[in-house]
Amino acid sequence: MQFTLNVNGKAETVDVEPETPLLWVLRDNIGLTGTKYGCGIARCGACTIHVDGQAMKACQLPASAAVGKRITTIEGLSNNSSHPVQQAWVEIGVPQCGYCQSGQIMAAAALVAKRKNPTLAEIEAAMADNLCRCGTYQRIVQAIRRASELAQA
Amino acid sequence: MTKQILSRRSFIRASVAAGGGLMLGFHMPVALAASIGPRTQSTTTAVGIEINAWIVIDKDGTVTLRIPHTEMGQGGITSVAMLIAEELNVDWSKIKTEFADANRHLRNNKEYKVMSTHGSQLVRLQHPHLMGAGASARERPQAGGRGGMGASTAPRSRPSSGCSRRATAPATYGEFAEAAAKVKLDKEPEIKKDPATWWLLGKPRQRLDIPHKVNGSAQYAIDTRRARHGLCRREGEPGAVGNAEELQLRRDQGSPRRHRGGAAQGGSRQARPAGLAGCRRGRRGQLVPRQDGARAASRSNGTSATAPRPARPAISRKATG
Numbered sequence: 141m142q143f144t145l146n147v148n149g150k151a152e153t154v155d156v157e158p159e160t161p162l163l164w165v166l167r168d169n170i171g172l173t174g175t176k177y178g179c180g181i182a183r184c185g186a187c188t189i190h191v192d193g194q195a196m197k198a199c200q201l202p203a204s205a206a207v208g209k210r211i212t213t214i215e216g217l218s219n220n221s222s223h224p225v226q227q228a229w230v231e232i233g234v235p236q237c238g239y240c241q242s243g244q245i246m247a248a249a250a251l252v253a254k255r256k257n258p259t260l261a262e263i264e265a266a267m268a269d270n271l272c273r274c275g276t277y278q279r280i281v282q283a284i285r286r287a288s289e290l291a292q293a
Numbered sequence: 294m295t296k297q298i299l300s301r302r303s304f305i306r307a308s309v310a311a312g313g314g315l316m317l318g319f320h321m322p323v324a325l326a327a328s329i330g331p332r333t334q335s336t337t338t339a340v341g342i343e344i345n346a347w348i349v350i351d352k353d354g355t356v357t358l359r360i361p362h363t364e365m366g367q368g369g370i371t372s373v374a375m376l377i378a379e380e381l382n383v384d385w386s387k388i389k390t391e392f393a394d395a396n397r398h399l400r401n402n403k404e405y406k407v408m409s410t411h412g413s414q415l416v417r418l419q420h421p422h423l424m425g426a427g428a429s430a431r432e433r434p435q436a437g438g439r440g441g442m443g444a445s446t447a448p449r450s451r452p453s454s455g456c457s458r459r460a461t462a463p464a465t466y467g468e469f470a471e472a473a474a475k476v477k478l479d480k481e482p483e484i485k486k487d488p489a490t491w492w493l494l495g496k497p498r499q500r501l502d503i504p505h506k507v508n509g510s511a512q513y514a515i516d517t518r519r520a521r522h523g524l525c526r527r528e529g530e531p532g533a534v535g536n537a538e539e540l541q542l543r544r545d546q547g548s549p550r551r552h553r554g555g556a557a558q559g560g561s562r563q564a565r566p567a568g569l570a571g572c573r574r575g576r577r578g579q580l581v582p583r584q585d586g587a588r589a590a591s592r593s594n595g596t597s598a599t600a601p602r603p604a605r606p607a608i609s610r611k612a613t614g
């Protein structure tokens with residue numbers, strides 16, 4: 141079935157089965173491989189993207205459910221990594237292996253957009269579904285706090 | 294649906310059990326995935342003059358260092374670049390990196406000496422030849438009578454943004470690169486062993502891989518695509534969440550394991566209703582999509598289309614991987 145998705149501000153027409161997870165449409169059909177496959181059951185957060193500004197797990201979201209919505213992936217978060225969350229991530233040096241970091245950054249960006257000065261509890265709640273095998277959690281918390289400062293500067 | 298809590302520990306356990314461990318080394322998009330077929334000597338992409346296998350210098354003075362080791366978040370790219378740059382005496386801001394070509398290493402009698410990355414031994418064991426590559430590149434123009442990249446054969450304690458000819462105006466690295474590439478030293482220079490003489494090693498520098506990991510451009514094994522690259526989905530995915538009866542039923546049916554090669558072949562995929570029944574084992578035991586028709590089967594088997602080989606039998610429903 142053919143339908144059009146709005147991905148990073150661009151109209152992308154794809155021909156896939158409607159129940160195809162959006163993750164694979166983004167990666168295989170559109171070629172945006174920054175969004176990663178982790179668990180496939182929406183538990184690890186590696187595939188987190190924004191749909192109409194909300195953080196969502198692309199591996200369990202049927203592509204057809206995203207029609208008419210604004211989809212943002214890590215590639216479309218900013219030009220030149222200029223989003224406050226990306227700047228903070230570089231400044232603090234958050235990633236280790238980096239595999240989960242696209243998802244972490246997208247979840248953090250959704251939080252920072254919603255809350256100007258998130259508390260530790262709010263950060264932990266917002267990031268609870270994003271797992272990191274390298275254990276970069278402490279730097280993630282630091283970077284989110286720094287990103288909220290940068291966003292207000 | 295009841296929300297399940299998945300701890301980091303259980304996530305690691307589950308992912309290791311399912312995939313034999315995720316492949317987490319990455320490469321940067323400027324470096325092409327290595328190919329198996331015959332190609333030109335290098336599949337790396339730096340444009341400039343190659344001084345040696347590790348170092349390419351552009352006319353504008355940009356120095357590209359080829360990293361023959363894996364970056365898994367341990368800082369391998371950065372530390373290898375620092376080892377070479379220490380001896381090369383090049384301004385750190387002029388350094389770019391890309392991954393070295395494994396095919397070149399194999400074809401040219403292990404040109405990079407060692408390409409494996411293991412056991413926290415990269416810096417400890419590989420620093421002599423990595424620093425030696427930088428020292429050699431630094432000294433070559435001098436040996437050719439054109440001054441040196443460091444202007445002196447004596448170890449330097451600070452970086453240089455350029456080079457100087459003896460009794461002439463300073464020149465850029467780019468201007469020296471061509472001459473340096475042609476020179477063969479009678480004896481390779483010693484590396485700087487005294488930490489007191491190091492201007493770069495031991496100093497904190499931001500990891501070079503991080504900018505690629507915050508914008509989605511870092512490429513991992515799962516992101517690699519090659520000609521005739523097959524992708525299959527695991528039976529039952531993406532509906533891996535189910536009630537006890539459903540899960541038991543899948544176990545009874547012999548839920549196939551993922552191929553060891555990584556998540557790329559184990560990921561849930563679109564439009565393959567037969568699951569693994571839509572796949573077969575390739576020559577090296579890997580999963581490849583089953584295609585209809587003898588011509589397609591022969592193509593997947595790597596044989597000529599004019600002499601089709603019959604498709605192999607379907608993968609056993611029993612877990613074998």
